[in-house]
Amino acid sequence: MESLNLLAGGLADALTPMNLLWVFIGAFLGTAVGVLPGLGSSMAVALLLPVTFTLDPTAAFIMFAGVYFGGLFGDSTMAILVNTPGGSTAIASTFEGHRMTLTGRGPQALATAAIGAFVGGLLASVIVVLFAPKLADLAVNFGPPEYLALSVLAFVATATVVSTSLAKGLASLVFGLTFAVIGIDGISGAQRFTFGAPQLFDGISIIVITVGVLALGEVFHVASRVRRTRPGRLHKITGRPYLSRAEVREAAPAWGRGALIGAPFGVIPVGGAEIPTFLAYGGERALDRRRKHPQFGKGAIRGLAAPEAAGNATAGTAIGALLAMGLPTSATAAIMLAAFRQYGLQPGPLLFTRSADLVWTLIASLFIGLVVLLVLNLPFAPLWAKLTKIPRHYLYAGIAVFCGLGVYATSAAVTDLILVLGIGFLGFLLRRYDFPLAPIMIGVVLGPLAETSLRNALLSSGGDYGVLVDSGISVTIYAALVLVLVFVAYRGLRARAARDV
Amino acid sequence: MSQATVAPAPSHWGTGRSGLVLAGLILAFAIYLTVGIITMTVPDGAEPPGPKFFPIILAVACYALAVMLTVHYVRRPEAPADTDGVETIEEPEGVRHKSFTDWRTLGLTMAGFLAFALLLDPIGWILAAALMFWVIAWAMGSGSPLKDVAVALVLSCAVQVAFSAGLGLHLPAGILDGVL
Numbered sequence: 001m002e003s004l005n006l007l008a009g010g011l012a013d014a015l016t017p018m019n020l021l022w023v024f025i026g027a028f029l030g031t032a033v034g035v036l037p038g039l040g041s042s043m044a045v046a047l048l049l050p051v052t053f054t055l056d057p058t059a060a061f062i063m064f065a066g067v068y069f070g071g072l073f074g075d076s077t078m079a080i081l082v083n084t085p086g087g088s089t090a091i092a093s094t095f096e097g098h099r100m101t102l103t104g105r106g107p108q109a110l111a112t113a114a115i116g117a118f119v120g121g122l123l124a125s126v127i128v129v130l131f132a133p134k135l136a137d138l139a140v141n142f143g144p145p146e147y148l149a150l151s152v153l154a155f156v157a158t159a160t161v162v163s164t165s166l167a168k169g170l171a172s173l174v175f176g177l178t179f180a181v182i183g184i185d186g187i188s189g190a191q192r193f194t195f196g197a198p199q200l201f202d203g204i205s206i207i208v209i210t211v212g213v214l215a216l217g218e219v220f221h222v223a224s225r226v227r228r229t230r231p232g233r234l235h236k237i238t239g240r241p242y243l244s245r246a247e248v249r250e251a252a253p254a255w256g257r258g259a260l261i262g263a264p265f266g267v268i269p270v271g272g273a274e275i276p277t278f279l280a281y282g283g284e285r286a287l288d289r290r291r292k293h294p295q296f297g298k299g300a301i302r303g304l305a306a307p308e309a310a311g312n313a314t315a316g317t318a319i320g321a322l323l324a325m326g327l328p329t330s331a332t333a334a335i336m337l338a339a340f341r342q343y344g345l346q347p348g349p350l351l352f353t354r355s356a357d358l359v360w361t362l363i364a365s366l367f368i369g370l371v372v373l374l375v376l377n378l379p380f381a382p383l384w385a386k387l388t389k390i391p392r393h394y395l396y397a398g399i400a401v402f403c404g405l406g407v408y409a410t411s412a413a414v415t416d417l418i419l420v421l422g423i424g425f426l427g428f429l430l431r432r433y434d435f436p437l438a439p440i441m442i443g444v445v446l447g448p449l450a451e452t453s454l455r456n457a458l459l460s461s462g463g464d465y466g467v468l469v470d471s472g473i474s475v476t477i478y479a480a481l482v483l484v485l486v487f488v489a490y491r492g493l494r495a496r497a498a499r500d501v
Numbered sequence: 502m503s504q505a506t507v508a509p510a511p512s513h514w515g516t517g518r519s520g521l522v523l524a525g526l527i528l529a530f531a532i533y534l535t536v537g538i539i540t541m542t543v544p545d546g547a548e549p550p551g552p553k554f555f556p557i558i559l560a561v562a563c564y565a566l567a568v569m570l571t572v573h574y575v576r577r578p579e580a581p582a583d584t585d586g587v588e589t590i591e592e593p594e595g596v597r598h599k600s601f602t603d604w605r606t607l608g609l610t611m612a613g614f615l616a617f618a619l620l621l622d623p624i625g626w627i628l629a630a631a632l633m634f635w636v637i638a639w640a641m642g643s644g645s646p647l648k649d650v651a652v653a654l655v656l657s658c659a660v661q662v663a664f665s666a667g668l669g670l671h672l673p674a675g676i677l678d679g680v681l
Contacts, residue, residue: 054668167569171527174562178530181556188547192556193537216614219637223610224602226641393641397634398656400610404617404630405660409670417618421611426526432581432602433520451555458550 003129010360014368019062022055023365026063027372030070035384036395037078037231038218040087041071042331042441046210047399049339050406057343058358062365064339065319066372068332069121072273072311073373074384076113080304081106081385082232089273089311092281096296096303103299106237108247110381112301115243116255116308118374123259123309124266124316125366128323132352132363135324138473139349142325144457145468149477150327151450154269156481159439160488161270168435175426176443179204186448187455199415204423206338207410209444212420213437214331216403217427219396224428226392234385241381247301254284254302255309262310265329266317270484271438272330273314280310316366322347323359326449334441517578524570531563609640625675630657 013019029048033039044067052060075086080097093113100109142150155173163169182193183203194200243251258280265276284306288296296303318329319336326348328334340347345355352359377384407420430437454468461467469475538553538560581601613636621629634653635646643649664670 051664051668051670054670165573167566167573170562171523171566171570174527174559174566175530177559178534178563181534181559185552188544188552190541190543190547190552192541192552193533195537195540220607220610223637223641224604224607227603227606228598391643393638393643394652396641397637397653400614400637401630401634401656401660404614404621404633405664405672408621408672409664412671414618414622417621418615421614421618424614425611428607429523429526433523434579435523455550455554459548463549 003133006356006360007129007364010357010362010364011367013058013357013361014062014364019059019361019365020368022059022063023066023369024372026066027070027073027369027376028066029063030067031074031373031376031384032070032387033067034071034074034086035077035387036074036390037082037084037086037388038222039399040075040332041068042335043214043218043399044071045332045335045339046207046214047402047406049210049335049342050207050410052339053342053410057340057345058361060339060343061336061358061362062369064336065362065366066369068315068319068336069117069312069366069369070373070376071332072121072308072315073114073117073377075311076117076304076308077110077377077381077385078388080109080113081235081237081382082388084232089277090307091274092277092307093304095281096300099297099299100301100304101235101237101299105299106235107239107241107382108243108301109299109304110237111241111243111378112247112251112305113308114241114374114377114381116251116258116305117312117377118370119255120259120262120309120312120314121316121366121370121373123256124263124313124320125363125370127263127317128320128363128366132320132324135320136349136352139325141473142349143471144453144460145470145474146477148450148453148457148468149474149481150325151446151453153477153481153484154327154329154442154446155439155450157269157484158271158442159436161484162272162274162438163436164434166488166492168433169439172430172435172437173439173443175430176209176440177447179209180444180447181451187452199413204419205411205416206335206342206444208407208416208420209423210335210338210441211403211406212423213427213430213440215399215406216420216424217431217437219400219403220424220428221431222392222396224432226396231388231392234388237382241378251301251305254305257283258306258309259313261306262313263317265310265314266319267321267327267329269327269329269442271436271442272332273311276310276314277307280306319362319366323351323362324349326351328442328445331438331441334438334445337445517580518574520574520579521571524567524574527563527570528567531560531567534560534563606640606642610637613637613640621675622673623675625677626672627654627657627661627677628675630660 029044030041033041033044045064072089075090076093076097079085079090079094080101083094083098085091085094097109159169159173160166182200184201185192261280262276281303284302285296288294288300318333321327321329322333322337328337337347345351407416457467534556538556541553543551613633617629617633631653634656635649638649639646661672665672
């Protein structure tokens with residue numbers, strides 16, 4: 001009940017005209033980048049990060065939350081209408097969603113996706129209200145060994161689960177960790193890997209890395225292919241997106257199941273909502289096969305409803321995990337964590353006591369953001385699809401300009417622009433060779449936490465490594481890590497067996 | 502660089518193995534870390550585990566991953582994957598390119614950004630950003646260079662106004678100093 005009172009207070013704070021404006025801008029931008037293939041909420045947050053430093057933190061974070069949810073609302077639009085997912089989280093929505101369009105039910109597909117995303121986000125936000133404070137209470141007991149265990153879990157899970165190959169995922173992670181050790185060491189004051197260059201004393205700015213990997217890298221990636229590919233054809237649809245009562249009844253259980261599948265993945269660091277969306281899709285397909293008249297393959301509304309709900313449920317609880325434990329479970333959440341630090345705030349249990357106003361305003365704005373997004377997406381999805389008419393050469397030239405703006409605005413240093421160019425090229429190489437990008441962001445953001453936790457733990461124990469597995473919490477986290485590795489090994493063996501046949 | 506996906510591409514040992522460049526890159530990171538660790542001056546009184554502890558773990562991981570990636574690409578060459586959801590409709594059959602990557606467009610795009618970085622202070626935001634926009638749009642195949650000039654200038658001016666006046670961010674005026 002205490003949570004509800006705090007939430008009511010947060011709602012009152014969030015409903016100021018200025019904050020509503022930020023929610024709206026965030027939702028608008030998020031939907032836009034979600035709709036455009038190749039752009040996602042992580043890139044939008046990376047590009048917004050530098051320009052939001054002039055805002056107060058509350059405004060910045062409610063905007064980021066709108067972008068995060070909005071990206072997941074928007075990405076299904078192109079999946080449904082063009083058969084090109086707006087992002088990896090919409091791949092699972094493409095299968096049945098596009099079939100619905102082909103059978104003339106495009107408007108219904110758009111409505112199913114928008115409502116599904118809303119339901120998933122809503123359920124997750126309720127979970128955050130009820131459980132985030134409890135999670136924060138638990139996290140109060142975390143010391144350096146527990147934070148180390150949490151970071152290691154995040155590193156290994158993101159690097160192994162999403163990646164097609166273990167070596168690629170770990171390589172991406174190590175690139176991130178290496179960027180993070182450059183600069184003056186916070187504990188001893190030693191200069192590390194600067195080779196005397198004063199520009200590197202403060203380390204490589206997180207903005208240079210995020211903008212380089214996520215935004216400029218994407219521009220270069222598109223440049224490397226733009227003259228050899230053509231955008232997919234947009235299916236014209238007529239009629240307003242709406243659902244009949246029968247369709248709602250058909251989709252409702254799938255929305256619910258999808259949201260329930262997606263919610264736990266916000267706390268499990270597997271690099272975002274891709275896995276839960278596929279699990280939700282697979283689950284619905286398995287259930288469908290047992291029905292009298294299987295719908296999958298003919299444009300099953302449930303095959304679209306479940307992954308959409310799952311994706312936003314994951315995003316919602318990911319914000320909860322970020323606030324309560326300081327644990328980022330996706331690239332977007334990792335950048336938001338970096339943003340908190342830039343404001344001198346440390347997400348985690350203390351945030352709930354020290355900055356309770358900010359936390360509850362942010363959580364309340366999740367609900368407002370979802371309503372705004374539903375209003376923006378349900379009636380206007382066909383309009384959003386027109387965004388793809390922007391010629392790609394203008395779109396990506398514009399993104400390059402904003403990359404330059406963001407980096408220069410934070411440091412006013414030409415060296416940072418040269419650095420971002422180099423890191424952008426690395427981002428291109430990683431995309432070209434199909435390396436996952438989430439591990440590099442998690443590595444950059446959590447690397448310093450892992451290192452200081454490890455060193456502080458060993459300092460206080462006098463070099464006794466036993467301290468790392470001394471508490472029940474850290475043992476539990478390492479057990480979870482073992483489970484993740486067993487799952488990855490099992491999946492790898494099964495894939496290998498399938499290939500031999 | 503690997504061959505384009507259009508079959509049948511003449512294959513040689515390097516086909517599908519260009520990913521070795523990333524094994525090389527991570528080896529370069531490993532060497533950078535190693536040199537940095539050896540030359541690092543640790544302040545007196547730094548208690549163990551000191552500032553070298555974590556980088557040593559990273560350097561070892563880098564060497565190991567360089568080997569793992571090399572083995573990966575030598576044993577199993579892979580075709581370029583275009584699985585990231587970007588539009589994948591290829592050009593008509595029969596068109597064959599020497600490499601999967603369009604190095605000319607990529608090179609021009611990167612050169613555009615480099616020019617922006619180097620010219621920003623001397624000639625100012627409006628001209629440098631507009632130049633970058635124009636170069637990238639042209640490199641990516643825009644067919645109307647004159648219209649692009651207008652679009653580029655409108656965008657860079659709009660950003661200058663919105664961010665200098667609106668958010669109070671400093672952007673260099675360059676040679677237009679005084680005009681603005």
